Amino acid sequence: MLVDPGLLEATLTTALAGGGDFAEVFVEDRRSSSARLDDGRIEELVSGRERGAGVRVVRGETTGFAHTSDLGPAGLADAARAAASAAAASATGTTRQVALGGPGREATPDVVVLPESVPKATKIEMLKRADDAARSEGGAIRSVSAGYAEGRRRILVANSDGLIASDDRIRTRFSVQAVASGDAGMQTGYDAPGRTMGFEFYDEFAVDEIARRAARQAITLLDSVPAPSGKVPVVLKRGAGGVLFHEACGHGLEADLVERDASVFAGKVGERVAAAGVTLIDDGTFAREWGTFAIDDEGQPARSNTLIDDGILTDYMWDLVRARKAGRVSSGNGRRETYQELPMVRMTNTYLAAGDTDPEAIIADTDFGVYCVQLGGGQVNTATGDFVFGVTEGYLIEGGKITRPIRAAQLIGNGPAALRDIDAIGNDFATWTGMCGKSGQSVPVSSGQPTLRVGGLTIGGTAA
Amino acid sequence: MSREPVDLLALCRGIAASAAPGEEIEAFAVRTRETDIEVFGGHVESLSVAGIDGVGVRVVANGRQGFAWAGSLDDDVVRDTVADARDNATFAEPDEWSGLATEADVAGVERARLDLWRDDLLAVPTEAKVAFALELDRVLGAADARLRAVESASYGDGAVETALANSHGIEASLRRTVCSASASALAGEGDRTQSGYGFSVGRTFDELNLDAIVAMAVERTTRLLGARQVPGRRLAVILDPLVTASFLGVLSAAFNGESMLKGRSLFQGREGEQIAAPGVRLVDDPTDPTMMGATPHDAEGVPCRRNELVADGVLQRFLHNTATARRAGCATTGSATRGGFKSTPGVGIRALALESGPKSPAQILADAGDALYVQSVSGLHSGTNPISGDFSVGAEGLVVRDGAFAEPVREVTIASTLPRMLLDIVDIGSDLTRLPGSTAGQTVLIAEMTMSGS
Known part of the structure; x- marks a missing residue:
């Protein structure tokens, strides 16, 4: 246990000493380690450590928050008093004694090999192997950079409802970027899978495969033609487009944005918001995925939540404080980047469920369009649903066949419109690993989808 | 707080002094104190008062560099962090150019005397900050009948202290304060909703301008009401000052000496060549105290100076820290971050x-005649290939017809290349707008881009 239960009780009691509806202590101990290879040379190894606690006090509509890196009685008491005074400088209330429930279940991570137990030399050797593998794809590869990353985050949450719960999250990720040079300039390729797993991750994801994929992408794009402009059918390869639905639809289904009337999905539960056959799920329990955990950062168990069921909007995602206000249970979507921040509604692993069409048939059925194999980052205005995404690997579809690679393409559209415009859903599936930013906080998430087609999205290319 | 604050510079000196023979050590310590207030629906939604302490330690031995950091300044944690950095260094591969700043790197440039700290910010009671945020929410909500709601109103401030010391005797410390407020409004219904924001930034509380935030948010929200997708074509583009600043942020990678050495700069080997329209001057000057990123010394303790990157359209130099400068065979430009x-x-x-020109934004519009005025862009980082x-990028804004704003536009993209855009600069406005980040921007007219739409 990071902090003794008796001290947690005392901290919560101090936090509520001046009144308040709810108090919480979030304790975190985080270790991370990374190594980077660039230009054929191991540049640097970095280790980091951080521990501390955040205390929040909710009083009426106001949340007061303070944090400390001192996990001793004095540091926690100071943070509790600061949070309490932030929550309500003027009001008075009755003192409450907080008693925690039975001893919290100590989370036992489902990890076979702790990354920290593996010698640094082994990790270095993997980076060099990736460098060799990427360069072996061809002389056009000009430069390669590769990154190894591991992180362990132990958390402990206690609140004035008597809850005490803990989690131990271990994440592993490997990334490769390759730059290829040809007659028409330079192109880059990138691949960076990650999972909530230990070092056994590498039994599933061979570093040479990751490297070769990045290198092949860069080389392929050397022959790319400028992307067309205008509204065309877009086929998203399995895994490639989940991030689009994460950004363009998922964020609009977060209860905090809905509450602010800053979502196009506000007030639409029970209504049709997507084409028949479209089912959108956010699943914090998805085995070993990048956005998976046992409990969220408010101590609530992770859940699988169906947000859109066969085209009908069924529910939003909730954190604890907003769920309490709405008189319902949290959906297990309360997350925060570190103990230094307040939790808010965040996605976990968000995916569109598979359909029953053969993905090959979807392409064959498309006379002219764009086939997206990888999307880069994107951005969405949740109030309007308008989104924009860079296509980092894409091809023209001509006469039902994938033909030439395209470059410098940007997809723009509107989330709700794209959901309604899905006209083919494949029977395959894959996920994508990413970091999701919201209000300055970044958390690990994954997204997924089968190969599918959106009837029309605007592609902004540079072809004349 | 219960513990006496640690003297940051003394802590860094102590770490630097623990260097073994043949070893270089640098310690960089930070302490921040921040207040953040979020207001929604007429009440304080959250108020957080917090501070962070931390230290980063770099060890270089035989050309091998290791690094470790910790979010604590406790003695035992600091000791473990130094040990981690030392161990990490043994696994890195030697780089003949690696190393810390030395006396030679800091010689010759006077350290600017910048006044970046305001004691009075620390004296402002939290109640006054709360009152400001509540008032911002109230005034914006009542400012214009076309606004449907205030999406958010917030206030934030910070006091940051940093110290650095290395085993070559280089030392630097700095204190600065920053204070900002912003608000965002919504107008229009359903999928015709538009949102826009306004902000104000300064070094202390009194510098914030509530009315300016409200006016900016109202203008940016309401002028886009009824925005629609329009047919694509090639046309002149006018960038809003905030958009210009965003583009400069993306473009800055091309002037990065580290990217240049790794063959990843657009302007590889083009010093002395014309890379922008004649008359264009682009400067990175951290010694200008009116810029929010101002600082007297860089992240290695080297004095900052005014660096002219482009003069009369000609590429002057790349930016360097001590390691990239050594490798490039030039002097550091004090640009370690x-x-x-x-x-x-x-x-x-x-x-x-960019250096401002003589024209007001209105004159630029009038002279442009027909163009697309871009109020905001999205997907700038994902939509730009920094190498080619x-x-x-996605864009929203207004059509400019006969020199005046006409119908609003959304869901279009604008495309060009960064080198082409620099050469296509026609006019730079007189309206330099400073932002919380590391760039500032004016209204800029670009001769031509490709707009894609319906």
């Missing part, structure tokens, strides 16, 4: 801006 105590120094800008310079 780091993302807090958790990372090693890289190379970056702090106060990048090709970009295609």
